[in-house]
Amino acid sequence: MKINFFFIGKTKEKFFSDAEENFLKYLKKFCSTEIKIFKEETKGEPEKQKILESEKILEKISDKNFVILLDVFWQEFSSEKFAEKLEKIFPLWKEIIFVISWSHWPSEKLRGRADLKLSFSKMTFTHQMMRQILFE
Helix, strand or coil, X not given: CEEEEEEECCCCCHHHHHHHHHHHHHHCCCCEEEEEEECCCCCCCHHHHHHHHHHHHHHCCCCCEEEEEEEEEEEXXXXXXXXXXXXXXXXXXXXXXXXXXXXXXXXXXXXXXXCEEECCCCCCCCHHHHHHHHHC
């Protein structure tokens, strides 16, 4: 089992980077993991930015991947229910990809590709904070 994490933009604060490393050390005891950082688009209209960022992500996803898209507008689970969901998904797929959405939200094409659209909260958190919550 391999779990990939696709994020837009680098982690800026060292304390977040340190926390990410600690979480990943723990996760690697149970499965193979990889983080893929995609460059944040900063030029042009937000609609164009989200399409460009989404296209970069979609290029790295195959039909053999189960994609979980984190987005504030989607389904919420309790910790127990999410763990049950993952227990059902993991044996069926060799590779799972978690994608954290960004401030302008993902394109419709990326939303359409997601196998599970997940919200951890109706509240909005920074990307860096969401990474920690996801790893936990």
